[in-house]
Amino acid sequence: MSFYDEALQIIESHNKFNIKIYHRIQANGTLISKKWISFFKKWSVNIGISMDPPGFIHDKYRMDRPGNGTFNLVLRGN
Structure with a gap:
């Protein structure tokens, strides 16, 4: 987070020139x-949440470091 705060x-x-930056x-x-x-x-940052339902497809391509699928984590927002 400190990286993004410093960058912004x-x-x-x-x-x-006070240009509106998104x-x-x-x-x-x-x-x-x-x-x-x-x-x-x-910082008025807009965030997009990506997900690849159904879960078995999401988990095939989106894993945590140990290699576990993240579908249920995304649903809970963890």
Whole structure:
């Protein structure tokens, strides 16, 4: 999160003409926490959540580091 916060601060500091900048992030939703939501609100970041239902297809292509499917995690928002 600190990487993105620093990056957006740099972008803001160089926006001398106050051009409207739209920030967007695409994610699978598994790591979005209240802290991330606060960050998105602070910077007005739009987020897209990607998912490949049904679960057996999603789990075939979207796995965590140990190799487990993430479909149920995405549904819970974990």
